Amino acid sequence: MAQIIDGKALAAAQYEQMRLEIDSLEQKYGRRPGLWAVIVGEDPASQVYVRNKENAARKVGLAGEVLRLPESTTQDELLALLARLNADERVDGILLQLPLPAHINKDAAIAAIAPDKDVDGYAGMKQGLTARAGCIAPCTPRACIQLIKSTGIPIEGKHALVVGRGELVGKPVATLLLNENATVTIAHSRTRGLREIALTADIIVAAVGRPSVVTGDMVKPGAIVIDVGINRTPEGKIVGDVDFEAACLNAGYITPVPGGVGPMTIAMLIRNTLDCYLQSISQNNYTFNYDNISFPYTKGEV
Numbered sequence: 001m002a003q004i005i006d007g008k009a010l011a012a013a014q015y016e017q018m019r020l021e022i023d024s025l026e027q028k029y030g031r032r033p034g035l036w037a038v039i040v041g042e043d044p045a046s047q048v049y050v051r052n053k054e055n056a057a058r059k060v061g062l063a064g065e066v067l068r069l070p071e072s073t074t075q076d077e078l079l080a081l082l083a084r085l086n087a088d089e090r091v092d093g094i095l096l097q098l099p100l101p102a103h104i105n106k107d108a109a110i111a112a113i114a115p116d117k118d119v120d121g122y123a124g125m126k127q128g129l130t131a132r133a134g135c136i137a138p139c140t141p142r143a144c145i146q147l148i149k150s151t152g153i154p155i156e157g158k159h160a161l162v163v164g165r166g167e168l169v170g171k172p173v174a175t176l177l178l179n180e181n182a183t184v185t186i187a188h189s190r191t192r193g194l195r196e197i198a199l200t201a202d203i204i205v206a207a208v209g210r211p212s213v214v215t216g217d218m219v220k221p222g223a224i225v226i227d228v229g230i231n232r233t234p235e236g237k238i239v240g241d242v243d244f245e246a247a248c249l250n251a252g253y254i255t256p257v258p259g260g261v262g263p264m265t266i267a268m269l270i271r272n273t274l275d276c277y278l279q280s281i282s283q284n285n286y287t288f289n290y291d292n293i294s295f296p297y298t299k300g301e302v
């Protein structure tokens with residue numbers, strides 16, 4: 001029977017660690033890492049996602065704020081705001097919540113974020129830069145790697161199967177697994193013999209967006225199964241891409257949905273912000289004027 005990888009508990013531990021780190025960074029460098037989130041329009045799901053990220057930022061005591069722009073915001077206005085945030089030394093990370101309204105060119109907006117403040121790792125993803133060490137890794141793929149590492153089983157030399165070749169998850173997670181020296185197979189909708197391939201995999205990452213793409217009989221005994229998928233059943237239940245109960249019988253470790261990759265993804269957003277801060281501190285050794293810095297995030301419960 002598989003051990004459950006508890007993404008919620010692992011994320012909580014990360015928050016506690018980062019909260020302490022942020023306190024000591026403030027003492028050492030005179031300012032807290034700052035995350036600025038930009039959301040355009042009223043998309044209800046995006047509002048929830050941003051609120052969850054805001055809560056996480058508050059938990060660890062980041063500086064920053066959420067800039068809520070009306071649906072009518074023009075592309076030029078958004079690009080001008082991003083340029084201001086790029087130039088602002090208090091801003092370590094810029095989070096641009098997607099989707100954007102249809103009249104704004106998403107690629108142009110993403111390209112307008114300074115790569116060294118791009119905490120979602122979009123820029124690196126676009127240019128295939130996740131392959132380069134030291135580049136900001138996108139949050140969900142980074143979360144997958146953390147969850148695999150939490151098992152204590154080395155990734156190096158393992159056969160990892162990534163099901164899904166999406167730009168946001170499948171492709172970058174495959175690159176990160178390669179960086180960890182796994183031997184990586186990427187499957188997609190045209191792949192033949194998925195079950196046979198899966199049965200040779202020590203690690204399976206499912207990032208498709210369809211329930212039960214990975215069934216229990218596809219899982220090699222002892223394999224690590226990371227389920228990225230988020231699907232709503234006709235009954236309104238949230239499930240992943242993996243047939244969880246059946247996969248538990250064969251897997252060594254498995255992430256649940258919800259409570260696996262999702263919570264860890266947000267923790268990785270905060271971790272990316274810390275990384276951007278440390279990078280900026282090591283490059284520009286500037287002194288900050290405390291009085292000019294606002295800290296709208298107050299420290300809360302972890």
Ligand code: NAP
Nearest residue numbers: 164165166168169188189207208209228229230261262265
């Ligand atoms: P995506 O860009 O639509 O990619 C889906 C991939 O699945 C495509 O490459 C597609 O193949 C492949 N696919 C479709 N049917 C398949 C099948 N029967 N067998 C094998 N592969 C198949 O989706 P995404 O943005 O990567 O997201 C994937 C899932 O992850 C979604 O459920 C999304 O909600 C979830 N997600 C979760 C988080 C989180 O924080 N937990 C974050 C991001 C995304 P083709 O390329 O051939 O079409």
